[in-house]
Amino acid sequence: MKSHISTTINGDSVEFLCDPSQTLLQVLRNDLGMTGTKEGCGSGDCGACSVILDGELVCACLVLGVEAQDAAIETVEGVAAHDQLHVIQEKFLEHAALQCGICTPGLIVSTKALLEENPSPTEEEARYFLAGNLCRCTGYDKIIKAVMDAAATMRQGA
Amino acid sequence: MALVCFNASLEKHAGCANLTVAAQNYRALLEELTQRLPQLTQEVLTPLALVIDGEIVQEPFLADFSADAELHFIEKIAAG
Amino acid sequence: MSEAREFKHIGQRTIRPDGFDKVTGKANYGADLSLPGMIWGAILRSPHAHANIKKLDVSRAQASPDVLAIATFEDFPSVNAAAQRNGSQRKDLMDTACNIFANQKVLYHGHAVAAIAARSQAAAIAALDLIDVEYEVLTPVLNINDAISADAPILHETMMTQGLAEPATEASNVSARMELKKGDIEAGFAAADVIVERAYDTPTVHQGYIEPHATTVVFNDNGPSMIWCPTQGHFDVRARVAQLMNLELGQIKVVASEIGGGFGGKTTVYLEPVALILSKKSGRPVKMEMSRGDVFRASGPASASQSRIKIGAKMDGTITAMQATLHYEAGAFQGSPMGPGCMTVFTPYDVENLYVEGFDVVVNKPKVAAYRAPGAPQSEFAAEMAVNELAKKIGMDPIEFRLKNAAKEGTQTIYGPKLKVVGLVACLEAAKSSPHYNAPIPENVGRGLAAGFWFNIGGQSSVIINLNPDGTGTIIEGSPDIGGSRASMQMMAAEILGVAPSSLNPIVADTEHVAYNQTTGGSRTTFATGMAVVEAAEDIVEQLKARAAAMWNVTAEQVDFTDGVAHNLSGEDQLTLAEICASAEKTGGQISGRANINARGAGPSFAVHICDIKVDKETGKTDVVRYTAIQDAGKAIHPSYVEGQFQGGAVQGIGWALNEEYVYSKDGIMENAGFLDYRIPLASDLPEIEAIIVEVPNSFHPFGVRGVGETGIIPPLAAVGTAVAEAIGQPISSLPCSPPKILKLLMAAH
Numbered sequence: 001m002k003s004h005i006s007t008t009i010n011g012d013s014v015e016f017l018c019d020p021s022q023t024l025l026q027v028l029r030n031d032l033g034m035t036g037t038k039e040g041c042g043s044g045d046c047g048a049c050s051v052i053l054d055g056e057l058v059c060a061c062l063v064l065g066v067e068a069q070d071a072a073i074e075t076v077e078g079v080a081a082h083d084q085l086h087v088i089q090e091k092f093l094e095h096a097a098l099q100c101g102i103c104t105p106g107l108i109v110s111t112k113a114l115l116e117e118n119p120s121p122t123e124e125e126a127r128y129f130l131a132g133n134l135c136r137c138t139g140y141d142k143i144i145k146a147v148m149d150a151a152a153t154m155r156q157g158a
Numbered sequence: 159m160a161l162v163c164f165n166a167s168l169e170k171h172a173g174c175a176n177l178t179v180a181a182q183n184y185r186a187l188l189e190e191l192t193q194r195l196p197q198l199t200q201e202v203l204t205p206l207a208l209v210i211d212g213e214i215v216q217e218p219f220l221a222d223f224s225a226d227a228e229l230h231f232i233e234k235i236a237a238g
Numbered sequence: 239m240s241e242a243r244e245f246k247h248i249g250q251r252t253i254r255p256d257g258f259d260k261v262t263g264k265a266n267y268g269a270d271l272s273l274p275g276m277i278w279g280a281i282l283r284s285p286h287a288h289a290n291i292k293k294l295d296v297s298r299a300q301a302s303p304d305v306l307a308i309a310t311f312e313d314f315p316s317v318n319a320a321a322q323r324n325g326s327q328r329k330d331l332m333d334t335a336c337n338i339f340a341n342q343k344v345l346y347h348g349h350a351v352a353a354i355a356a357r358s359q360a361a362a363i364a365a366l367d368l369i370d371v372e373y374e375v376l377t378p379v380l381n382i383n384d385a386i387s388a389d390a391p392i393l394h395e396t397m398m399t400q401g402l403a404e405p406a407t408e409a410s411n412v413s414a415r416m417e418l419k420k421g422d423i424e425a426g427f428a429a430a431d432v433i434v435e436r437a438y439d440t441p442t443v444h445q446g447y448i449e450p451h452a453t454t455v456v457f458n459d460n461g462p463s464m465i466w467c468p469t470q471g472h473f474d475v476r477a478r479v480a481q482l483m484n485l486e487l488g489q490i491k492v493v494a495s496e497i498g499g500g501f502g503g504k505t506t507v508y509l510e511p512v513a514l515i516l517s518k519k520s521g522r523p524v525k526m527e528m529s530r531g532d533v534f535r536a537s538g539p540a541s542a543s544q545s546r547i548k549i550g551a552k553m554d555g556t557i558t559a560m561q562a563t564l565h566y567e568a569g570a571f572q573g574s575p576m577g578p579g580c581m582t583v584f585t586p587y588d589v590e591n592l593y594v595e596g597f598d599v600v601v602n603k604p605k606v607a608a609y610r611a612p613g614a615p616q617s618e619f620a621a622e623m624a625v626n627e628l629a630k631k632i633g634m635d636p637i638e639f640r641l642k643n644a645a646k647e648g649t650q651t652i653y654g655p656k657l658k659v660v661g662l663v664a665c666l667e668a669a670k671s672s673p674h675y676n677a678p679i680p681e682n683v684g685r686g687l688a689a690g691f692w693f694n695i696g697g698q699s700s701v702i703i704n705l706n707p708d709g710t711g712t713i714i715e716g717s718p719d720i721g722g723s724r725a726s727m728q729m730m731a732a733e734i735l736g737v738a739p740s741s742l743n744p745i746v747a748d749t750e751h752v753a754y755n756q757t758t759g760g761s762r763t764t765f766a767t768g769m770a771v772v773e774a775a776e777d778i779v780e781q782l783k784a785r786a787a788a789m790w791n792v793t794a795e796q797v798d799f800t801d802g803v804a805h806n807l808s809g810e811d812q813l814t815l816a817e818i819c820a821s822a823e824k825t826g827g828q829i830s831g832r833a834n835i836n837a838r839g840a841g842p843s844f845a846v847h848i849c850d851i852k853v854d855k856e857t858g859k860t861d862v863v864r865y866t867a868i869q870d871a872g873k874a875i876h877p878s879y880v881e882g883q884f885q886g887g888a889v890q891g892i893g894w895a896l897n898e899e900y901v902y903s904k905d906g907i908m909e910n911a912g913f914l915d916y917r918i919p920l921a922s923d924l925p926e927i928e929a930i931i932v933e934v935p936n937s938f939h940p941f942g943v944r945g946v947g948e949t950g951i952i953p954p955l956a957a958v959g960t961a962v963a964e965a966i967g968q969p970i971s972s973l974p975c976s977p978p979k980i981l982k983l984l985m986a987a988h
Binding site for chain 1: 881913
């Protein structure tokens with residue numbers, strides 16, 4: 001028996017039907033066609049499916065689709081305003097903080113959550129906050145540099 | 159005359175560590191080697207890359223080389 | 239080419255052309271394609287490591303209305319026929335088929351047995367329960383020692399060891415032996431004042447790409463079938479599937495999606511042929527995804543190894559002899575990278591007397607795949623550890639010891655050729671003057687240093703560049719972009735054409751839109767595909783000159799083309815590239831450049847890494863506190879992505895050295911098939927990775943490029959191992975240096 005869910009994704013009202021066993025990640029990717037949120041493990045270990053649910057950073061693979069009822073969800077597709085990239089996205093490109101790019105959507109969303117919570121993180125704080133986002137290509141060096149630069153730029157802009 | 163050097167594995171087929179050849183291209187080299195050293199068959203040689211004066215040529219079919227070249231057959235390098 | 243050459247675009251840090259899509263979630267990866275009417279496939283996998291399949295009964299599944307198609311090994315009827323057509327590849331093809339679906343025998347935990355397609359992923363997975371399999375469980379062979387013991391269960395009854403002095407007469411788990419030698423090894427050791435001899439081992443590890451294997455396939459009887467998948471080589475996927483399914487290449491079109499990491503692990507096929515069978519039988523598009531557990535259990539990890547190293551040196555630091563015996567696990571089917579392991583083990587050293595013997599050993603683990611410099615990290619780890627121990631024994635600095643014996647132009651390698659110009663000495667000098675090496679070693683910290691060598695390859699690349707009437711253009715290449723290579727292609731073409739890189743859009747075309755390209759791997763893409771881009775751009779320059787000449791009514795020889803502008807040498811006239819393109823319709827039609835090459839002259843890349851590690855003596859936990867990676871790039875086209883390769887390789891090597899390993903139960907069940915328990919490095923585990931680019935140009939490349947992708951994973955194993963050994967004051971011989979192992983060493987010392 002499917003449930004009818006009403007939710008808000010990146011500011012848009014969205015309705016969908018889902019099985020009680022379906023994860024939010026499966027709903028986003030397979031039912032809503034929002035494939036920007038990636039799946040790396042399906043067990044909450046890699047962070048590729050990071051989304052912000054009612055202000056809280058979560059792994060979409062660990063949230064059920066039915067839990068989205070009346071929630072506000074932010075995914076990577078909502079980070080840029082139309083074609084205007086967010087500072088975090090710009091800094092990721094400037095610092096070459098991605099190689100294959102599969103972990104990037106999750107990292108962009110996690111970095112946004114980090115900087116909303118702590119606009120002036122130390123490098124160590126950034127490394128620990130982002131420890132739930134695995135990247136296998138970069139060794140994290142350029143990611144952390146992009147994050148620190150984004151934080152500094154956002155502080156100046158604020 | 160170009161000098162062909164065999165590694166330890168090929169030496170078993172060739173019966174010698176090296177020899178000089180009149181060939182100046184890969185096809186002539188194969189012909190000459192398989193004729194002079196019957197144990198060294200096409201099946202043994204064709205899967206291998208040819209090293210010409212230190213340059214590894216993975217697909218040597220059309221390769222030619224100078225009369226004083228030093229040649230080695232090596233396993234093709236895999237991709238990672 | 240001259241070192242002093244000035245470049246306009248090469249060496250800049252441009253924004254990658256595919257970057258916008260990748261930071262906004264628009265880029266489509268392997269699992270991102272869905273099609274109308276699409277159904278899902280799922281695979282039934284063996285719960286045993288080693289067993290005969292006594293019965294495989296799909297009748298209950300067949301009867302279920304939920305099941306739209308079933309596939310098993312029986313659906314490869316053409317394998318034998320196809321194999322006969324391809325004599326030398328026969329064994330390899332048969333092994334690939336038997337790896338995709340078990341053929342009467344399962345050879346590892348997770349080995350695919352059958353597949354089902356149903357309307358949803360959940361329904362497909364649920365329907366797997368309807369397949370009845372009866373196994374006769376056999377004793378698993380789980381490591382090299384077990385595999386080579388006299389009473390070992392034999393995995394393949396027909397496998398005879400190749401490469402023995404006398405032809406083998408009995409079946410064995412050792413598929414091949416290789417021997418390489420140079421000089422007189424006995425005399426070399428006799429001349430030594432000091433000898434170090436030690437055994438080392440490394441575990442089975444996984445490439446750990448974050449994107450699991452996935453594919454969407456549409457079978458088409460009236461035109462090419464379509465395979466969408468993340469792969470390092472879509473042309474080789476096409477070839478493999480064609481062989482397995484007895485199809486012509488033209489009957490298959492493979493579209494390479496964006497690829498979420500590969501590192502060598504996405505160079506073969508697992509799901510693609512299965513999805514094609516299911517699509518053919520069901521008449522529907524079929525999507526398949528591996529779970530993370532499937533990726534660990536059933537894709538190709540990297541070989542576990544055992545190495546015995548013996549090195550002798552005089553007190554003045556001259557190495558007189560180096561000897562190695564190397565065993566590599568191939569997994570369930572022959573074909574470990576034992577060969578390159580043997581060839582690379584001592585290549586950083588210019589030594590008279592060398593002897594190396596290697597063995598390829600099958601065990602009940604997944605069939606290994608390439609992993610960054612396949613074979614080299616294992617063997618060079620062992621060699622570098624022993625070199626460091628020897629340097630310490632004779633009281634020499636590890637850099638001075640290496641400088642004294644370093645391979646250089648003219649060094650005779652053990653695998654045959656003499657090295658051309660290489661950058662090992664330059665890397666060692668850069669290490670010597672690096673801030674890291676000159677910083678004092680903090681308390682409770684150990685410092686390790688190691689070198690690494692990888693050949694790099696060239697190979698086949700095909701490129702087309704089309705110019706538009708306004709002077710913008712498209713670079714059509716066929717090398718999947720795994721780490722920013724589109725940016726490099728853009729820059730190299732822009733350098734030749736004298737236009738802004740951003741005016742040229744690089745696309746990775748499917749198998750129908752560009753001729754064959756070898757797989758992205760072997761550090762070949764920037765080198766070989768880059769060479770094809772340069773050649774295609776030069777092809778365009780010749781055409782631009784001819785078109786300008788036609789406009790001016792002069793001969794092409796009277797036209798010079800520099801920085802994007804044609805100059806009439808017999809007058810004042812000038813035409814920009816865009817102006818020539820705009821008038822192309824008047825001068826003979828539109829302008830395209832083309833190159834189909836088989837690139838030769840790949841230049842080896844050497845690296846030297848320095849690592850500082852702190853060990854918590856109460857828990858055995860290790861912390862990398864400082865790390866520097868130094869490597870010869872020949873010429874860095876895009877320095878940021880070159881540094882990224884150094885840093886990424888270094889961190890994969892750090893993971894290999896410190897934490898990563900497959901853990902098996904005694905029954906051969908993999909017990910840590912997930913990122914929680916198979917622990918790859920996290921951001922919080924690491925310091926900054928300092929990257930130093932050394933540039934000793936490769937004279938065979940128009941810009942001096944050497945591939946950089948692979949070498950970086952080699953030095954970390956011994957740099958880390960040595961740093962840990964220094965920190966705890968105990969020799970390290972086994973990776974990973976995980977806390978329990980370190981604690982055991984610390985306790986044994988007390």
